[in-house]
Amino acid sequence: MKISNLRKMYGKQTILNNISVEASKGQIIGLVGNNGSGKTTLLKCISNLIVDYQGEIELDGKLAFSIESPTFYDDLTVFTNLTLFSELAGSQKVNIEEALQQVKLKDAKNKKFKQLSLGMKQKLSIARILLDHSDIILLDEPFNGLDILTKEQLKELMIMLRSRGKLLIVSSHILEELGEISDAIWYLREGNIQSIINLHDDNRVYKIVVSKNSVVRKMLQEKYHARWCFDKDQNSIFKIEILKKDIYTTLKSLINDNVLVIEFTDVTMDIRELMAEEG
Incomplete structure (x- = not known):
């Protein structure tokens, strides 16, 4: 069709x-x-x-x-x-x-x-x-x-x-x-x-929750092409698209860049996350 x-x-x-x-x-x-x-x-x-x-x-x-x-x-x-x-x-x-x-x-x-x-x-x-x-x-x-x-x-x-x-x-x-x-x-x-x-290709969408920080926000957007969604309390929530083979290296790189990662969740199959309003 x-x-x-x-x-x-x-x-x-x-x-x-x-x-x-x-x-x-x-x-x-x-x-x-x-x-x-x-x-x-x-x-x-x-x-x-x-x-x-x-x-x-x-x-x-x-x-x-x-x-x-x-x-x-x-x-x-x-x-x-x-x-x-x-x-x-x-x-x-x-x-x-x-x-x-x-x-x-x-x-x-x-x-x-x-x-x-x-x-x-x-x-x-x-x-x-x-x-x-x-x-x-x-x-x-x-x-x-x-x-x-x-x-x-x-x-x-x-x-x-x-x-x-x-x-x-x-x-x-x-x-x-x-x-x-x-x-x-x-x-x-x-x-x-x-x-x-x-939903079945090698791209995965991850939700990343980090401590709210303008420097970190800019770095995530520029270096990792993360999409900022919204701030909640003292945290910022982003979405980032990653190939399956790059998940480990991406998380390791975030830690090496001193990003305080509070949550790192695969939401590829979560359609509610797909439909969530972005900032």
Whole structure:
């Protein structure tokens, strides 16, 4: 999938501002951002639910999506809903029993949709996607309102889909869950891609806490290219990007430069740190 110069406006308000990103099959992309950052609008543009945008979206394969609340027919059973949707989609050689087994809903196949919990509804959405044999899957806030066990089951499903060569783009406020399963993070802020973080390359992001000192602050910024984040009490907090092979020598060099290091923490997988406001 390739998105080039995507721009979406509502009146004079810019919702998406010149978005250009790429993703490959066999990946899970975590889409993060605060409320109003444009996450759902971006997913709707990709899925063609919004068509009046500028720019280009190129999809290499069949697309399936679950955006906003899962929607099925309230008075039909789980099994009947999946049968109906697979027929409407023209899906061939579907195995509804197998799909329900994979999402752990086989015992609920005769329940009506309106009787399902939120977690079961999310699983049913994924079962529908499984029947569609799509290459690209968009999931909007799939962890909302779920208990711990259901979250774990959903993560297992997403990892299974990735292992089958699917591309998943998952939007979520539940940052811990995304950090555990994502290969890359797209951080959307006020309609712009603020950061793209590859969670599996050799770059590591470390948070460094040092005693507050203007000389040390200047030295960290100039010599180590550390990004100052903020001061807290008597300490200053920085972030520094380091190659894996350079972690030991960097820490040793900091000590040799008489930097009083209070904390030195790998926060590469901590999406909350990625989204933290910088000074």
